[in-house]
Amino acid sequence: ANIxxxxxxxxxxxxxxxxxxxLHAIEDNLHIKWRPVQQRIMVNADKTHVNRLFNNLLQNxxxxxxxxxxxxxxxxxxxxxDSILVIIKDNGAGIPEDMRSRIFTPNFTTKTSGTGxxxxxxxxxxxxxxxxxxxxxxxxxxxxxxxxxxxxx
Numbered sequence: 001a002n003i004x005x006x007x008x009x010x011x012x013x014x015x016x017x018x019x020x021x022x023l024h025a026i027e028d029n030l031h032i033k034w035r036p037v038q039q040r041i042m043v044n045a046d047k048t049h050v051n052r053l054f055n056n057l058l059q060n061x062x063x064x065x066x067x068x069x070x071x072x073x074x075x076x077x078x079x080x081x082d083s084i085l086v087i088i089k090d091n092g093a094g095i096p097e098d099m100r101s102r103i104f105t106p107n108f109t110t111k112t113s114g115t116g117x118x119x120x121x122x123x124x125x126x127x128x129x130x131x132x133x134x135x136x137x138x139x140x141x142x143x144x145x146x147x148x149x150x151x152x153x
Contacts (some may be wrong), residue, residue, distance in 0.1 A: 007126050010040045010152050013041040013050070013084060020026045030062060035076040041084045042152040049153060052082075053125045056118045057088050057145050064092025066141060080144070081152075086147045093101035099117035103135065122147075 014036050025032050043050070058073065065071035074089040096101060107118040126133040131150050137143040 006049060008044050008046055010042055010044050013043045013048050013086075013149070013151075016047065016051055017054060017077075017086070020051060020058060022060050024062060024073075025057070027062065027071075029067075030071045030073065032073045032075065034057075035074070037077045037079055037084070041077070043084070043129070043149050044152050045149065046125075049125045049128065053122050054086070054088075056122055057147070060118060061088055061090035061143070061145070063094065064090050064094075066093060080148065082153070083148045084148055084151050086149070087144060088147075089142065089144040091142040094141055094143055095135070095137040096139060099128065100137065104133075133140070 013094045017034070017036065021032055021034050028114070058075070061073050062071050069091065072091045074087070076087045076089070078087070104119050104123040123133055126147055126149070131147065131149040133145065133147050135143055135145045
């Protein structure tokens with residue numbers, strides 16, 4: 001899950017998030033609510049990697065919701081000093097306690113298909129950006145992922 005040679009540039013994170021959300025918003029049985037901060041959020045990162053990061057987190061959030069339930073996904077931003085906090089909350093199955101410590105480990109997956117590289121890759125991208133990623137989860141209720149990235153003033 002190593003993301004080699006980042007090609008960093010300064011770009012508006014909100015534009016990237018808007019495109020990622022629009023891409024997923026067309027899916028059936030899904031309601032996405034986006035609450036961005038009301039200003040441009042400039043970050044210095046690899047735009048392709050950041051796109052991959054949020055695509056993966058949104059896809060995981062959507063896939064975590066049982067098929068019989070409408071997927072309610074909330075994406076929210078909050079300014080936190082010199083950082084932006086992006087919060088992605090789902091109403092999925094939650095992460096079982098015995099799996100939580102391995103969630104960012106390469107080749108670990110809770111799904112029946114896939115490589116298990118997604119969240120390991122997400123962690124690697126966030127660390128390259130000198131940010132943090134963590135989650136809170138409750139079985140049967142859902143999971144919230146938090147991505148904190150430094151902003152360019």
